[in-house]
Amino acid sequence: MRRTINHPEEPMSDTAPTLILLFVVCNLAENLYHLYFLSRMDTLITRPLSLILIQFLSVAAQTLLLFSPHYFSLSLFYGLIFVCQFAQSMVCRLSRTTPFETFIVRFVQMVAVHLCLISIFALHSDRSLDEILSMQTSRVFSICIALGFGLLVKLLNRLFQPQYRSILDHGQIKDFRFFKHFTMLSVIYLFAQSILCDLDPTHLLIPAFLLGSNLLLIFLLVGYLVNIYYISLTSDAEHSNSELSRSLAQADSRLRILRHSTYHDELTGAFSRVYAFQYIGTLLERHTLFAVVYFDLDRLKHINDTHGHQQGDHYLCSFVDQMHHHIRPSDALARIGGDEFVLILPGCDRVMADQRMEEIGREIEQGEEALLFSFGTSDSSEARDVHTLLECADQRMYTRKKERKGRSDHA
Structure with a gap:
């Protein structure tokens, strides 16, 4: 149209x-x-x-x-x-x-x-x-x-x-x-x-x-x-x-790194002082039977003075490696500071801890690299707080160290 x-x-x-x-x-x-x-x-x-x-x-x-x-x-x-x-x-x-x-x-x-x-x-x-x-x-x-x-x-x-x-x-x-x-x-x-x-x-x-x-x-x-x-x-x-x-994954990764650096010693790979105190506190709260072993390496100061700190660091790492070969997966070895270490033994009392450490000490001292150390023990039946337990083990370590030094001087 x-x-x-x-x-x-x-x-x-x-x-x-x-x-x-x-x-x-x-x-x-x-x-x-x-x-x-x-x-x-x-x-x-x-x-x-x-x-x-x-x-x-x-x-x-x-x-x-x-x-x-x-x-x-x-x-x-x-x-x-x-x-x-x-x-x-x-x-x-x-x-x-x-x-x-x-x-x-x-x-x-x-x-x-x-x-x-x-x-x-x-x-x-x-x-x-x-x-x-x-x-x-x-x-x-x-x-x-x-x-x-x-x-x-x-x-x-x-x-x-x-x-x-x-x-x-x-x-x-x-x-x-x-x-x-x-x-x-x-x-x-x-x-x-x-x-x-x-x-x-x-x-x-x-x-x-x-x-x-x-x-x-x-x-x-x-x-x-x-x-x-x-x-x-x-x-x-x-x-x-x-x-x-992605941000949560990055934060979780940073948290894991931070937690690892907080709970582990950077030099030796052993647990840190923070982890040891928290672990002992947790075992005390659960009323779990456990023993604490306090170590002191006898020759570290001499090695540092004679061969330098690099050789001393190697001595510390060798001690930790040897200890990890002789302890159970449930045990926890922590470096407290310097040449002092703590070993936490769940399910053990003081007598059992002494026996085990005597055996480990003989095997380590007879190895290719003689690692000499003194130790003292305590268990959860002796105290209900972390500091008292460590102090008891520390005092016995110094007592044992003096006795060992006295026998060495007498010989």
Whole structure:
């Protein structure tokens, strides 16, 4: 169904100055919007000046098209908007990430809304698109409403940042790659519709087709954005969870290293004084039978003075290695400091500890590297605190050491 209408060239109406002012105000609002956020994020004066120049040329060219008394070409007008918005996006980009996706989404939203508006005007007034596009009032009002809608979308985008910007920058999301293809095909589809309007603007079914197809396009676009928005939230949550897990793993690793350095002697690999005191305290709290052996290496001072501290360190390490070969896995050998060690023997009393240490002492002294030491023992039945137990074992060690030295001097 077609309607053939011959329109004379429409002269500039009395409302033309008002329409021009309305159009300029809409563009000025968009320009101020860009300048405001650009001034907050960019210190280079060349970018705002470039943006003003592009916006001025865009408004001038669009005004000439909108208020031209000749036929109004939708495809030419949309192409001009496309070029100007792309140039604005290139000027306003604040990172190395290409702004193409952001610009495409805005363009598709604005053009789809504009096509819906002129279709509604045509259907409501029972006119063809040729008549609607030949009227300056309908041209300008539809464009201004579309520009206002685009500006509203930009403001809403700012309210949802950084979430919405995260959508546009999440190229690693699989759905977003499909979304980029969808928006680029949408641009081609919208230009095809505008060319169709230019070629056959008098067909009465075209407004209904434009309205239905562009409403569907808007719903698909909004649905896609909402879907990607929630996907990006999930992706951000997974990323945060991954970062938290990595941080916890690093903290756990540092804690293990710290615990190992706290509970172990760095030189010999034996347990530390801290571990020995905690272990003895735990056994006392559980009322477990155990014995404590206090060691003192007899020749360490002589080795340090004669051969140096490096040889003395080797002597300490050799003693610990030999002891580990002779004690049980449940026993704990700890270095208290210097040449003093403590051996904790769970399940042993003082008599059993003395017997075991006599046997170990004979085997170590008869080895390839004679390791001489003095020891004293005590068990959990003699005291209920760590310091008393160690003091008892220490006193007996010094008594045994004096007796051993006396026998050596007598010999």
